[in-house]
Amino acid sequence: MRSATVTATAALGPRLRRVTIRSDAMLGVEIRPAQDVELLLREPSGRRVKRRYTIRHARPGTGELDLDVVLHGEGPGARWGAEARPGDEVEFQGPRGKLELRPAPWHLLVGDESALPAIATIAEALPREQAAVAYVEVQDAADEQPVTGTEVHWLHRGDATPGGVELLAAALAGIAPPAGARAYLMGESRAMIALRAVVEAAGLEHENVFVKGYWNVGRPDRLAGRAPA
Numbered sequence: 331m332r333s334a335t336v337t338a339t340a341a342l343g344p345r346l347r348r349v350t351i352r353s354d355a356m357l358g359v360e361i362r363p364a365q366d367v368e369l370l371l372r373e374p375s376g377r378r379v380k381r382r383y384t385i386r387h388a389r390p391g392t393g394e395l396d397l398d399v400v401l402h403g404e405g406p407g408a409r410w411g412a413e414a415r416p417g418d419e420v421e422f423q424g425p426r427g428k429l430e431l432r433p434a435p436w437h438l439l440v441g442d443e444s445a446l447p448a449i450a451t452i453a454e455a456l457p458r459e460q461a462a463v464a465y466v467e468v469q470d471a472a473d474e475q476p477v478t479g480t481e482v483h484w485l486h487r488g489d490a491t492p493g494g495v496e497l498l499a500a501a502l503a504g505i506a507p508p509a510g511a512r513a514y515l516m517g518e519s520r521a522m523i524a525l526r527a528v529v530e531a532a533g534l535e536h537e538n539v540f541v542k543g544y545w546n547v548g549r550p551d552r553l554a555g556r557a558p559a
C-alpha cells in the first residue's frame with residue numbers, strides 16, 4: 331500500500347471531477363495507456379473498499395497523477411471524487427493494468443464516461459498512421475471531453491439509465507472493421523460483454539477484442555477486481 335496526498339481538484343463537467351494526487355512512490359514512474367491505481371476508501375459505515383481509477387495524466391517529475399472521477403451518485407468512489415480536497419491523504423496500490431496496445435490498421439475504442447480517461451490515453455498513445463474511432467456513451471453534451479488522436483462519436487443517453495447496451499449496440503452494428511482491426515470495450519461489465527458479441531458479429535476477431543468491466547449496474551464490488559478490502 332502506498333500513500334498519496336490530494337494536491338488539486340477541478341470540475342471537468344457537471345458529472346466529472348479531476349482529483350490530482352501526489353506520491354513519492356510515483357516519482358520517476360512512467361505509465362502505460364489505461365493503467366490505473368486502486369484506491370483504498372471507506373464507506374460511511376467504516377468498511378474499507380477498493381475502487382480503481384485510470385491515470386489520465388502522470389507527471390513523473392513531481393509524482394502527480396490526475397484521476398477523473400465520475401460523479402454518478404452514491405458509492406464510495408463517487409463520494410471520494412466529489413469530496414476530495416487538497417491536503418487529504420489516500421492510500422493506493424498500483425499502477426495496475428495489463429492492456430497492451432498492439433499494432434493494427436484500425437482501433438475501435440468503446441465505453442461510457444467511466445472509460446473516458448482510458449479511451450483518451452489509448453487514443454493519445456496510438457501511432458498516427460494507425461486509424462482509430464471511438465464510440466462513447468454519456469448523459470449529454472456537457473459530459474463530452476476533449477480527446478485527441480481519434481474521431482469520437484458521442485452517444486447521449488439523456489434520461490435513460492446508465493449501463494444500458496442499446497445505444498452503443500445500435501451504433502456499433504454499422505461498423506465495417508478492416509482485417510486485423512482491434513477493439514477495446516470498457517465500461518459497465520454486462521454491457522461490455524454484450525457488446526463483444528456485437529463487434530464480433532460486425533467482423534472483429536475474438537482475439538482482437540479486449541473487454542474490461544469497470545463497474546456493475548446495481549451491484550457494487552465483486553466484479554472487475556473490486557473485492558472488498
Ligand SMILES: Cc1cc2nc3c(=O)[nH]c(=O)nc-3n(C[C@H](O)[C@H](O)[C@H](O)COP(=O)(O)OP(=O)(O)OC[C@H]3O[C@@H](n4cnc5c(N)ncnc54)[C@H](O)[C@@H]3O)c2cc1C
Pocket residue numbers: 366381382383384385397398399400401402403404405406407408409443444445447448492542543544545546547548549550551554555556
Ligand atoms: C481498471 C478500472 C479503471 C477505472 N477507471 C475509472 C475512471 O477513470 N473513472 C471512474 O469514474 N471510474 C473508473 N472505474 C470505475 C470505478 O473503479 C468504480 O467502480 C466506479 O466509480 C463506481 O464506484 P463507486 O464506489 O462510486 O460506486 P459502487 O459502490 O460501485 O456502486 C454504487 C451504485 O452506483 C452505481 N454506479 C457505479 N458506477 C457508476 C457509473 N459510472 N455510472 C452510473 N452508475 C454507477 C452502481 O451500479 C451501484 O448501484 C474504473 C474501474 C476499473 C476496474
